[in-house]
Amino acid sequence: MRLHRNLVFTVIDSLNFIFNEDEYADKVVARALKRDKRWGSNDRRFVAETIYDVVRWKRLYAEIAGVKEPFDRDNLWRMFAVWAVLRGYKLPDWKQLAGTPPRKIKGRFEELSKIRKYRESIPDWIDELGTRELGEATWEKEIAAQNEQAKVVLRVNTLKTSKSKLKAILEEMDIATETVQHYPDALVLKERANVFLTSAFKEGLFEVQDASSQRVVPLLDVQPGMRVVDACAGAGGKTLHMASLMQNKGQIIAMDLYESKMKQLKTRAKRNGAFNIEYRIIESNKAIKKLHEKADRVLIDAPCSGLGVLRRNPDAKWKLQPEFVDNIKKVQEEILTGYSRMVKPGGKLVYATCSVLPSENQEQVKKFLATESGKQFTLEKDQKILASTSGFDGFYMALLSRKN
Numbered sequence: 168m169r170l171h172r173n174l175v176f177t178v179i180d181s182l183n184f185i186f187n188e189d190e191y192a193d194k195v196v197a198r199a200l201k202r203d204k205r206w207g208s209n210d211r212r213f214v215a216e217t218i219y220d221v222v223r224w225k226r227l228y229a230e231i232a233g234v235k236e237p238f239d240r241d242n243l244w245r246m247f248a249v250w251a252v253l254r255g256y257k258l259p260d261w262k263q264l265a266g267t268p269p270r271k272i273k274g275r276f277e278e279l280s281k282i283r284k285y286r287e288s289i290p291d292w293i294d295e296l297g298t299r300e301l302g303e304a305t306w307e308k309e310i311a312a313q314n315e316q317a318k319v320v321l322r323v324n325t326l327k328t329s330k331s332k333l334k335a336i337l338e339e340m341d342i343a344t345e346t347v348q349h350y351p352d353a354l355v356l357k358e359r360a361n362v363f364l365t366s367a368f369k370e371g372l373f374e375v376q377d378a379s380s381q382r383v384v385p386l387l388d389v390q391p392g393m394r395v396v397d398a399c400a401g402a403g404g405k406t407l408h409m410a411s412l413m414q415n416k417g418q419i420i421a422m423d424l425y426e427s428k429m430k431q432l433k434t435r436a437k438r439n440g441a442f443n444i445e446y447r448i449i450e451s452n453k454a455i456k457k458l459h460e461k462a463d464r465v466l467i468d469a470p471c472s473g474l475g476v477l478r479r480n481p482d483a484k485w486k487l488q489p490e491f492v493d494n495i496k497k498v499q500e501e502i503l504t505g506y507s508r509m510v511k512p513g514g515k516l517v518y519a520t521c522s523v524l525p526s527e528n529q530e531q532v533k534k535f536l537a538t539e540s541g542k543q544f545t546l547e548k549d550q551k552i553l554a555s556t557s558g559f560d561g562f563y564m565a566l567l568s569r570k571n
């Protein structure tokens with residue numbers, strides 16, 4: 168395997184933006200892929216995967232390379248050399264790679280692999296938090312699973328096509344997929360591909376949505392004709408799933424604090440042919456009050472630490488702060504108490520997060536059930552999904568029903 172100079176320079180520049188300019192990895196990768204129109208799919212894959220890999224393994228690679236933050240360009244080259252050696256590349260004799268002996272790199276890797284915080288490349292505080300919340304044995308497996316590369320999972324938009332039709336359309340484009348038992352609308356790519364460039368995506372035949380995330384809306388049991396509130400809709404991954412399961416019949420009220428996210432949702436809804444969505448920005452509590460006891464179903468897809476989706480967002484390991492996790496738990500509590508009031512007597516509520524921490528999940532639900540608002544609800548069931556046992560993202564979802 169040969170390393171190509173212009174691809175590697177793009178990787179180094181991109182790492183500089185992520186580590187030193189505090190930019191988000193996904194945005195930097197998207198920009199990097201536009202740098203040279205002549206790149207083929209293998210080149211693009213190299214650029215994207217190498218950037219994500221170095222971000223994911225930052226702590227381990229920095230320790231092996233003997234460099235400390237803030238990383239200057241020499242440091243970034245040393246970390247890249249670690250990546251290349253561990254992936255089996257023969258280092259070319261470029262001047263930037265001088266002084267990075269492969270034997271030393273392999274030796275340090277062996278030594279550091281005995282210590283979890285280096286082996287799994289995580290900050291001490293996340294390692295301690297995970298151990299405290301999940302127990303040593305489960306955390307050990309979970310963090311290892313969350314360091315693997317995420318699969319690309321599609322959700323078929325049943326407003327426009329069926330799973331078998333989409334599978335055949337993608338096959339025509341040389342994109343092979345497989346179905347997964349118990350996930351009725353999911354297709355998993357056998358090999359990574361940029362599906363956003365396909366005509367099938369542009370026509371709204373599918374969305375990219377992890378399989379665990381695809382379990383949330385079915386749990387809420389939405390039916391055509393219902394009034395459903397998606398209270399933390401964001402860019403609307405689950406709103407679109409609702410529209411699809413409701414066959415565009417009934418009313419979905421999608422809410423969020425941010426107009427920018429609602430805008431993204433509107434674009435996606437148009438592409439999906441989802442017409443039964445109303446958009447509301449939450450500027451004050453009035454928006455919630457207006458809907459008290461008006462909804463058959465409410466989804467609270469709560470803001471969270473994201474400690475279930477590190478595969479997808481490896482830079483979250485470095486951007487996340489302990490204070491953020493403490494704060495977001497307070498927000499979750501307030502949202503559960505306040506927004507649950509929108510559920511009609513006899514209606515249903517799902518509380519979900521993309522975190523594996525019990526303190527954001529089952530413990531929040533337990534606390535809520537003991538409050539005045541919570542006393543009107545019964546916990547029907549919940550699902551604690553770990554990446555290590557499911558093979559997909561870590562998620563939590565609880566179904567609560569409001570008493571009549």
Ligand SMILES: C[S@@+](CC[C@H](N)C(=O)[O-])C[C@H]1O[C@@H](n2cnc3c(N)ncnc32)[C@H](O)[C@@H]1O
Pocket residue numbers: 398399400401402403404405406422423424425428449468469470471498502521
């Ligand atoms: C987990 S994300 C939602 C993802 C989205 N449901 C999807 O499936 O694509 C959580 C969302 O909650 C929003 N949010 C944060 N605080 C909120 C609040 N107090 N009320 C409503 N939404 C809030 C965030 O802006 C974010 O979009």
